[in-house]
Amino acid sequence: MTEPTADDRAARVGKRALALLRQIDDLQAQIRRAECGLDLLAWHIFSIAYSASDSDPDTKPTPDEVKAFARQLRGITSDIKLATTYADQLVPICTQKNGE
Numbered sequence: 512m513t514e515p516t517a518d519d520r521a522a523r524v525g526k527r528a529l530a531l532l533r534q535i536d537d538l539q540a541q542i543r544r545a546e547c548g549l550d551l552l553a554w555h556i557f558s559i560a561y562s563a564s565d566s567d568p569d570t571k572p573t574p575d576e577v578k579a580f581a582r583q584l585r586g587i588t589s590d591i592k593l594a595t596t597y598a599d600q601l602v603p604i605c606t607q608k609n610g611e
Contacts, residue, residue, distance in 0.1 A: 534604050538597045545594035552587055555580065
C-alpha cells in the first residue's frame with residue numbers, strides 16, 4: 512500500500528473542513544429557529560400580562576385563554592433544551608482539527 516501524498520492528505524482535510532462547516536451551518540440554523548420561537552413566546556408573555564392587568568373586562572383574557580397560554584409556557588422547556596443541545600453539539604465540531 513502506498514503512502515498518501517500531500518495532495519491526498521490536503522484533499523481529505525479539505526473535505527473534512529467542508530463537512531464541518533456544513534454541520535456548523537445546520538446547527539446554527541436550528542439554534543436561530545429555536546431563538547425565534549423563544550422571542551415569539553416572550554412577546555406573548557408580555558401581551559398576556561399586559562392584558563391581564565387591564566381593568567376593561569372586554570380586553571382581559573378569559574380563564575381559558577390564560578390556561579391555553581400556560582400550556583404554551585410549559586412547552587418552553589423543550590425549546591430551551593433543544594437550543595442547548597444544538598449549542599453543545601457545536602463545541603466538539605468547532606474544536607476538531609484536521610480529522611483528529
